[in-house]
Amino acid sequence: MPTLFKKIREVKNYITSLKCDGNKSIGFVPTMGYLHEGHRRLIRESKLQNDITIVSIYVNPLQFGPAEDFERYPRDLERDLSVCAEEGVDAVFAPTDEEMYPEKPLVRIEIEGLTDIMEGAFRPGHFSGVCTVVLKLFNIIRPDRAYFGEKDYQQLKVVQRLVKDLSIPVEIVPVPTVRDEDGLALSSRNTYLSPEERQSALALYMSFLLAEKLIRSGNRDPEQLVGAIRDFISRHEHVKRIDYVEIRDEELRPVKEVKEGDRILLAVWVGDTRLIDNWRVGDAQV
Ligand code: PAF
Numbered sequence: 001m002p003t004l005f006k007k008i009r010e011v012k013n014y015i016t017s018l019k020c021d022g023n024k025s026i027g028f029v030p031t032m033g034y035l036h037e038g039h040r041r042l043i044r045e046s047k048l049q050n051d052i053t054i055v056s057i058y059v060n061p062l063q064f065g066p067a068e069d070f071e072r073y074p075r076d077l078e079r080d081l082s083v084c085a086e087e088g089v090d091a092v093f094a095p096t097d098e099e100m101y102p103e104k105p106l107v108r109i110e111i112e113g114l115t116d117i118m119e120g121a122f123r124p125g126h127f128s129g130v131c132t133v134v135l136k137l138f139n140i141i142r143p144d145r146a147y148f149g150e151k152d153y154q155q156l157k158v159v160q161r162l163v164k165d166l167s168i169p170v171e172i173v174p175v176p177t178v179r180d181e182d183g184l185a186l187s188s189r190n191t192y193l194s195p196e197e198r199q200s201a202l203a204l205y206m207s208f209l210l211a212e213k214l215i216r217s218g219n220r221d222p223e224q225l226v227g228a229i230r231d232f233i234s235r236h237e238h239v240k241r242i243d244y245v246e247i248r249d250e251e252l253r254p255v256k257e258v259k260e261g262d263r264i265l266l267a268v269w270v271g272d273t274r275l276i277d278n279w280r281v282g283d284a285q286v
Contacts, residue, residue, distance in 0.1 A: 001081060002055070002089040008100075008140055011054075011093045015142055024051040028143030028170075030134060033057040033094075034074040034188035035083040038178040042147040043087045045175050049145055055084055056137055057094040062105065062129030074191050093141065100136070107132055111161050114252060118265060119154050119276065122243045127158050134159055138170055146170050151177040151185050153263060153278040157252050177278075179205065185277045192273040200238040201270045207232045208279035211264055215281060220257045222247040225264075233268055243267035243274070247281075 005011035018024045027046030031039055039055075046053040057080050064070035077094060084092050109131035110116070120127050138146065148156045160172050178186045183205030184198065193201055207229045214225055226245045233239055245266040249255050255262055260282035267276045 002084045003091045004081065005091060005093045006095055006099065008095065011091070012140060014091060015140075018052055019142075025145070026050060026141065026143045027053045028137070028141045028146045029053065029055045029089075030137055030146065030148075031055060031057055032059045032073065032188065033080045034076060034191070035080045036178075036186045036188065038149055038151060038186040040083065040087055041178050042149060042175050043084070043089055045173060046145065046147050047088060049173070052090045053088070054091045054093060054141055054143070055089050056141070057092060058100065058133070058137075060100075060129060060133040061097060062101075062132055063126050064129070065123055065125065068123070069189075069192075072192075074188055093137075100133070105132055109135070109162065111158055111165070114154075114158050114161055117154075117252065118244055118246060119267065122267060127155070130155055131158065131162050135162065135166075135168070138168055143170050145173050147173050147175055149175050149177060150278070151187065152276070153265060154252065185275075187275065189273055189275065193270065197238045197271045197273065200236040201268075201273075201275055203233045203236040203239065204266065204268060204275060204277045207266075208264055208277075209284055211279070212281070212284045215258055220259070222255055222258055225258060229264065229266070233266075238271050240269040240271060243269070250280075 027050030029042045029046055043053060043055065059073050059075060061070055081092060108128045110128060115127035148159055150156060156174055163170060163172055182202055184201055210232055211225050211229055214228060219225060225247060229245045230242055233242060247255060247258055247262055247264050249262050258281060262281045263278050265278040267274060
């Protein structure tokens with residue numbers, strides 16, 4: 001079993017002892033728990049590249065809006081600890097809200113042109129909450145490397161920019177999205193889906209394959225491609241609303257003509273579940 005820390009002071013002491021003990025390299029996997037194969041992939045990557053792997057499990061209230069699923073978000077610390085044990089994680093940091101935020105944090109972090117688009121536009125304050133917790137966790141854990149899934153591509157770009165602009169001494173390691181066999185991107189929120197909704201949710205992945213086909217047949221117009229993706233997804237049962245579909249370059253700048261390496265990003269409500277996914281253009285042989 002990994003060592004479980006609930007207190008900041010205790011995990012900091014543990015980190016200090018690791019640094020004193022031959023300056024061991026620390027890989028860090030920040031999570032909100034309810035670990036799945038995608039998290040396992042992050043952990044495995046960290047274990048390959050570092051002496052010690054630490055996972056944090058904390059459902060961060062700052063990154064949820066008032067009408068969002070903070071209360072409903074799935075939690076199961078015992079199960080998560082078993083997953084971490086199976087993967088050979090050295091330590092888990094699972095603080096309470098009181099431990100992380102004894103006072104309401106007043107810091108607000110914004111990154112112009114990055115935290116105000118797509119997820120940021122539909123979830124005001126979300127990325128400020130993500131940046132606050134990630135920065136705080138980095139200050140507590142002082143990792144050499146931190147692992148973020150490409151499933152949350154915008155979050156990955158936000159964290160990379162945060163680290164760059166503030167010269168935070170950590171290497172951000174992106175890890176590709178893990179999908180079920182039928183293409184659904186793994187997410188703790190998939191547990192909200194009924195079997196019928198899960199079937200409709202496959203439309204997200206299938207829309208990427210459709211876009212790949214259109215691009216290969218010569219259509220490079222982002223507006224037309226976005227239109228085709230929207231039409232395709234909205235024809236599926238249980239799809240309640242599409243928040244956005246966008247095609248941007250790998251740094252999330254708008255594009256005039258779609259090329260290999262650009263990203264298709266979307267957020268779609270299937271029933272009462274909001275799913276996000278993204279796709280790197282050129283990744284499928286269709
Ligand atoms: O991606 C997540 O699970 C969360 O946004 C993170 C990075 C753990 C911050 O709460």
